[in-house]
């Protein structure tokens with residue numbers, strides 16, 4: 001294959017970087033097909049009249065970034081799966097990214113299959129974060145309630161209903177919040193939304209005239225950061241540690257918004273300590289600021305008692321609470337709610353009307369019946385047990401196959417964080433190699449998270465366990481162990497520590513056989 005590269009020794013970029021950029025662009029634009037064999041470094045060097053080492057250098061960068069792979073004597077090939085696919089960049093964006101004039105579109109972190117039929121290029125065993133187990137959805141009872149509702153009051157579908165949501169559902173949610181999250185609110189404060197993302201848009205509209213800055217946890221949920229950035233609001237990162245956002249670091253200037261995930265910080269999984277909860281509430285009051293509490297997976301706490309939500313502790317009407325049924329029931333329902341501070345009741349209802357005149361009537365009726373009958377509580381008890389079993393299996397597999405690694409953020413939610421040591425391959429390397437074996441694991445930036453300071457080392461893997469059956473978890477972890485050993489073998493010549501880790505492992509395996 002002839003690549004027709006055109007290099008210019010007068011440019012600032014060195015020749016090997018020009019090779020990297022041009023070949024990457026040819027791959028991303030589809031001009032070189034996936035899996036294609038590239039010319040050898042010797043042939044390309046001769047064709048370009050440059051030193052062979054320059055080409056080798058360019059190829060090595062492409063290999064490190066996952067665009068091409070070396071298969072020993074067989075040659076160097078374009079990867080079958082590109083890094084851009086792994087971080088969710090669509091084909092359209094790839095086309096755009098080849099042109100300097102077009103801003104790439106933001107990544108859609110939770111985009112699913114276009115047909116809505118689940119048919120996507122997701123790997124066979126997929127640890128994608130924050131997904132409910134599809135087969136745990138209470139399909140039978142949902143169907144029964146749907147049919148019942150259509151038979152008894154189906155004609156209401158022809159009408160508009162309250163843009164803030166059906167009162168029966170708002171009441172049922174207020175009761176659920178009091179029971180399970182310690183939040184005492186009037187039904188009028190509850191606005192039914194199309195999930196938390198819709199709630200976030202709603203809250204921003206309520207505050208946008210007077211609040212021009214948003215503080216976010218760093219690292220943070222992409223869905224929130226990308227939304228704020230798209231609205232042109234200044235986004236300022238505040239670091240997190242094992243107790244959640246370091247509230248001390250919030251500036252004391254006035255009139256800001258702060259976005260937090262206190263139950264299970266996304267992505268680190270930390271729980272905001274009670275002390276910091278009180279501190280952030282005081283800060284909001286003192287600085288005339290508002291807190292957006294995103295409680296996306298707070299229904300799932302496995303160890304220890306739940307901490308009262310920020311909204312439940314708030315005595316000065318400073319917290320907007322975002323709730324969602326995406327994790328507890330299913331993201332395809334697109335149902336959630338926002339609890340606004342009382343002074344915003346009328347404005348929130350009006351704004352929701354401006355946005356979309358409210359949510360579909362049928363699903364709201366069914367969900368309200370589901371809650372009133374106690375089915376939601378029963379469902380939560382059932383899936384909590386299931387997800388806890390899956391979480392425990394995952395942790396024990398990690399301990400068994402990777403004793404030198406550690407996990408965190410597993411008390412709550414649907415994903416945990418796997419920390420890999422420095423002399424392991426990077427998270428991205430492991431992710432890409434695993435993907436070729438049909439296993440989906442996710443580095444920080446591919447797992448719907450963003451590090452605004454770019455300061456996190458590539459040694460964190462996010463593992464969503466809720467939708468993966470226990471046997472698949474065991475199978476995947478075994479394959480991952482082989483995968484990581486292969487990577488260690490391939491790169492051991494470059495990193496002496498890796499060689500010694502592999503020797504140790506071989507030695508350990510040997511001694512196990514001998515016992």
Ligand SMILES: Cc1ncc(COP(=O)(O)O)c(C=O)c1O
Pocket residue numbers: 110129130194195196197198221223261266294296323324325326331336448
């Ligand atoms: C931090 C965070 N917030 C919110 C959501 C859910 O958004 P939605 O309710 O719009 O589905 C997710 C989804 O995974 C999330 O990770």
